Amino acid sequence: MKLAEFVNSPKGRPIAITFAVLAVLGTGYLLYSAAGGSDAVISSTDRVFICSETGKTFRYTLKVGDMTPVKSPHSGKETGYEPERCYWTADGKPKPEPTYVLLNAAVGKPGPTFCQDCKRLVVGLNPPAGAGEQPPPTEQEYKARGGRNR
Ligand SMILES: [Zn+2]
Structure with missing residues (x-):
């Protein structure tokens, strides 16, 4: 056939x-x-880094043998850290484009980190914002609660 x-x-x-x-x-x-x-x-490979000295972000491709912090084009020194991403607005709504936030812990500073844009708490492996979710506390709310997260 x-x-x-x-x-x-x-x-x-x-x-x-x-x-x-x-x-x-x-x-x-x-x-x-x-x-x-x-x-x-x-x-x-092509990641966003944030300069701890200038607060500016830049893209950098990690190569084998690179150590973090990487060299920042803004300061010319090894001040490039991997930032956390904050997806919240000041009025507690999710936003599509993140704000890059340098954690205090990443540079050895004590205390919690608050987003420079929305003033909300940012933690390591910061969870993405979702509609209908409780936004993280603002610096004021955080302090009013005596330093508790929620
Ligand atoms: Zn934010």
């Missing part, structure tokens, strides 16, 4: 359709993972 005859035969047709669907899904998956993969590569 030739392939064309098999495909058009009652037995062959469902199999041919199954293969066609699998081929489309497979191609889609490959394209999807290729796009996701390249994105992941960018974010793992």
